[in-house]
Amino acid sequence: MTDDLPLRPVSGWDLRTIPAYGAVALTLHYLVSPMETAAQSHRSPNFVFQTAQLRELGQAMIQAADRAETAGMSAPAGPTN
Incomplete structure (x- = not known):
C-alpha cells in the first residue's frame, strides 16, 4: 500500500502569522534519507493558509490521527512461522 507512495518523515515545522x-x-521540516538527523532536515516551500483553511486542516488531521490510531499497527505481508 505505502510501497508506491514516497514518504518523507516530518521532523518539525514552523508556523508564522x-x-x-x-x-x-x-513550513514543514522533513527527512529524505533514514541517515539524516533532525538537524539535517530539509524545508518545504512556505504554504499559506487563511484561518478558515487552517482550522479545516487541523480538524482533518485530528480525524486522520484518530483513524490511524483505531486501525492500529499491522505487520507487513509475508511468511509467518
Missing part, C-alpha cells in the same frame, strides 16, 4: 493577509504560513 501574516497579519497583513489574516493568514498563517506553514
